[in-house]
Amino acid sequence: MGDVMSKNAISLKHVTKNYQTNDIVIEVIKDLTIDFEYGKLYAIMGHSGVGKSTLIRILGLLDSVTDGEYYLTGKLVSNLSDNQCSEYRNKKIGFIFQDYNLDGYLKAYENVLLPMCINPKYKGTNKKARAKELLEELNLGDRIEHFPRELSGGEQQRVAIARALANNPDIILADEPTGNLDEENEKIIFEKLQQECKKGKCVIIVSHSSEVKKYADKVLEIKNYQIKEII
Amino acid sequence: MSLKACIIISLKKIIRNKKNFYNCISICLCTVIFIAVLLFKNNFNRFINQSLNTNIGFRTLSIQPKSAEADLGHAKIGSLEHIEYVYNSLYDRLTVLSNFQNDTYDGYINFNITSPNFLNKITEGQVLEEDDEGVAICPKEFYPDSHVRNLQISDKNIIDGDSLIGQTFTIDYYAYKLEGTIINKEKLIEREYKIIGVYDSTKVMNANNDCYIAPSDMQNILASKLPLEVNKDTYPFMAIVDDVKNVDTTIRELKALGFADIDYKIQIDPQREDFIKQILIFITLLTILGLILINILYVRKKIEQDSYNIGILRVLGYKKSHIQKFYFIDCLVNLLISILMGIILAILLFYLSYFFYLRKFNYLGFDVKMDLMSFVYALLIILIIGILTSIGVITLKIKKQIMTLIGEKI
Numbered sequence: 230m231g232d233v234m235s236k237n238a239i240s241l242k243h244v245t246k247n248y249q250t251n252d253i254v255i256e257v258i259k260d261l262t263i264d265f266e267y268g269k270l271y272a273i274m275g276h277s278g279v280g281k282s283t284l285i286r287i288l289g290l291l292d293s294v295t296d297g298e299y300y301l302t303g304k305l306v307s308n309l310s311d312n313q314c315s316e317y318r319n320k321k322i323g324f325i326f327q328d329y330n331l332d333g334y335l336k337a338y339e340n341v342l343l344p345m346c347i348n349p350k351y352k353g354t355n356k357k358a359r360a361k362e363l364l365e366e367l368n369l370g371d372r373i374e375h376f377p378r379e380l381s382g383g384e385q386q387r388v389a390i391a392r393a394l395a396n397n398p399d400i401i402l403a404d405e406p407t408g409n410l411d412e413e414n415e416k417i418i419f420e421k422l423q424q425e426c427k428k429g430k431c432v433i434i435v436s437h438s439s440e441v442k443k444y445a446d447k448v449l450e451i452k453n454y455q456i457k458e459i460i
Numbered sequence: 461m462s463l464k465a466c467i468i469i470s471l472k473k474i475i476r477n478k479k480n481f482y483n484c485i486s487i488c489l490c491t492v493i494f495i496a497v498l499l500f501k502n503n504f505n506r507f508i509n510q511s512l513n514t515n516i517g518f519r520t521l522s523i524q525p526k527s528a529e530a531d532l533g534h535a536k537i538g539s540l541e542h543i544e545y546v547y548n549s550l551y552d553r554l555t556v557l558s559n560f561q562n563d564t565y566d567g568y569i570n571f572n573i574t575s576p577n578f579l580n581k582i583t584e585g586q587v588l589e590e591d592d593e594g595v596a597i598c599p600k601e602f603y604p605d606s607h608v609r610n611l612q613i614s615d616k617n618i619i620d621g622d623s624l625i626g627q628t629f630t631i632d633y634y635a636y637k638l639e640g641t642i643i644n645k646e647k648l649i650e651r652e653y654k655i656i657g658v659y660d661s662t663k664v665m666n667a668n669n670d671c672y673i674a675p676s677d678m679q680n681i682l683a684s685k686l687p688l689e690v691n692k693d694t695y696p697f698m699a700i701v702d703d704v705k706n707v708d709t710t711i712r713e714l715k716a717l718g719f720a721d722i723d724y725k726i727q728i729d730p731q732r733e734d735f736i737k738q739i740l741i742f743i744t745l746l747t748i749l750g751l752i753l754i755n756i757l758y759v760r761k762k763i764e765q766d767s768y769n770i771g772i773l774r775v776l777g778y779k780k781s782h783i784q785k786f787y788f789i790d791c792l793v794n795l796l797i798s799i800l801m802g803i804i805l806a807i808l809l810f811y812l813s814y815f816f817y818l819r820k821f822n823y824l825g826f827d828v829k830m831d832l833m834s835f836v837y838a839l840l841i842i843l844i845i846g847i848l849t850s851i852g853v854i855t856l857k858i859k860k861q862i863m864t865l866i867g868e869k870i
Contacts, residue, residue, distance in 0.1 A: 291775065312779050319777020330772045334476040339469070344776045346465045392776070 238400050238431035239265040239288060244297035246283055257283045259454035270426040271433045272445035279451045281435045289322055289402050290314040302399050319348055323393030327405035329385040331377040337364060337388045338373045344395045363391040383414030390421055401425060403434045419444045470790040483758040484798045490751045491802025491842055498834035501740050507826050508728060512704055515665040517726030519701040522549060524721035540713050542706040543699050545575030550695040551678040556631040560604035564617050568606035573675045575700045585625050585657030592674035596653045599661035603668040611820040621658035628654045633681055648684040662825035751845050759791055759853040784854050791850035799842055803835055
């Protein structure tokens with residue numbers, strides 16, 4: 230495990246990511262070095278196919294790096310086992326997806342419970358109360374007992390945010406979180422993520438929406454295998 | 461993930477996911493078949509054992525007479541230690557038409573003879589003497605109809621034998637002759653009989669239209685027919701052995717006395733018994749195979765349909781072992797609910813079939829029973845098969861990487 234400055238939630242050092250299909254090696258990320266700090270909201274933009282999704286997979290420990298070092302909350306995580314990655318994902322990272330990805334057979338609060346069920350921090354605590362509290366914070370107090378199919382897109386995404394926040398993670402990764410939402414809901418989502426950022430979390434949003442720039446502390450663009458700060 | 465949380469989430473998902481219903485029904489039906497096969501097997505074995513021990517036919521030997529001896533060997537057979545009674549098989553049984561005949565009964569009853577000692581043990585009321593005439597001992601639950609063995613008895617038509625004690629009935633005995641293509645019926649005898657006692661037919665596994673008369677009386681009835689067409693010297697002796705366990709010894713003793721042709725009056729056909737047992741094994745194996753296939757297909761389909769959700773759980777930090785445990789408990793809970801439903805259905809079906817049909821075996825002296833062990837075995841077999849197939853499929857299926865599970869969504 231290496232050491233990095235404590236203000237960085239994430240540090241990538243000379244990270245390269247290649248995909249191999251038969252004999253062809255496709256380079257997606259090349260020698261990328263970047264830090265993501267606590268308490269800041271990052272918007273990652275760029276055209277389709279430039280590697281935004283690959284980057285967020287690597288940051289979320291869903292995919293490994295080909296070369297280089299990845300530090301998460303100060304710990305070197307690029308060589309962790311599958312089980313260790315799972316633990317990190319559960320405790321340190323909250324994910325928000327474009328399609329909400331809620332379990333259709335579970336009620337809103339039960340979906341929020343899911344990450345807490347495997348977190349030892351919440352063992353013996355009233356997880357349902359915490360789930361309700363999170364949903365109430367997101368103005369879903371009257372939707373706690375509802376199934377995802379009974380909720381609008383904006384409400385489902387708010388449930389997904391509550392689930393991402395359930396374990397109080399240091400980092401929130403959001404992949405096109407407002408891709409399926411109208412402007413009003415987009416505003417609600419971005420404001421909530423900004424709020425979380427102000428609480429000291431590192432929020433990284435991949436989005437095509439230009440609205441995200443209004444809320445971002447830093448806007449990054451991926452181009453030619455490299456990431457550049459544009460604002 | 462705690463076991464309690466796993467079970468709670470599994471239960472909720474099972475109840476809420478209607479697709480589980482078909483699997484529940486399939487396993488439930490397998491459970492019913494399993495229980496039915498086990499119940500049939502146990503009752504079949506019990507029926508055979510009970511028949512061997514209670515039906516006097518299993519300890520009655522048919523022995524060819526020895527023409528060289530004056531009494532054809534009767535005295536020698538009767539002198540053996542375990543022989544209780546010897547008689548000529550010609551007088552073994554006679555079917556007569558009684559005046560019980562009406563719209564309800566066809567009136568046919570069987571007259572039998574047996575060892576007086578044995579008969580005295582099962583008779584309530586006056587007992588029969590060797591040379592009695594015109595008296596009979598009939599079943600306590602009397603049903604004078606030839607269809608009685610087909611279990612076509614209607615309870616309300618059973619005649620309480622106790623109420624018949626002291627009453628008389630008449631019988632007609634006919635000879636049937638084939639003349640050309642026509643069967644001619646010739647009445648040989650018409651007689652009156654008084655019921656002097658009753659016996660519990662279930663204790664000897666007799667039909668409810670089997671009455672006993674005195675041996676001399678039987679000979680008298682048949683005497684009307686004998687001069688016409690029967691040479692009684694050619695008929696074997698029937699020898700009643702005192703206990704079924706002494707039958708083999710008695711056969712050896714008879715052979716030592718020179719009686720070569722010895723047979724059982726009633727014998728279980730081993731080929732038929734084997735055939736029934738083979739059918740039961742076949743049904744059992746087929747059900748096990750069906751159960752394995754149903755479970756494999758169900759778990760496979762469930763995991764394939766849920767692969768995206770599994771991917772999401774992995775993204776939320778669930779380890780492969782967590783998910784295996786989660787799906788295993790899901791399958792186990794589903795299995796237990798299905799088996800429980802199957803057991804309840806099997807009990808209901810048993811009581812229904814018992815009420816409408818099976819209880820009629822009581823009239824043949826056999827009570828079809830529902831034994832606890834059949835349920836325990838069915839539960840264990842289905843549970844073990846279900847658990848093993850679930851573990852196998854879950855372990856194989858939840859090996860995929862997260863990216864394969866959630867595809868290009870991220």
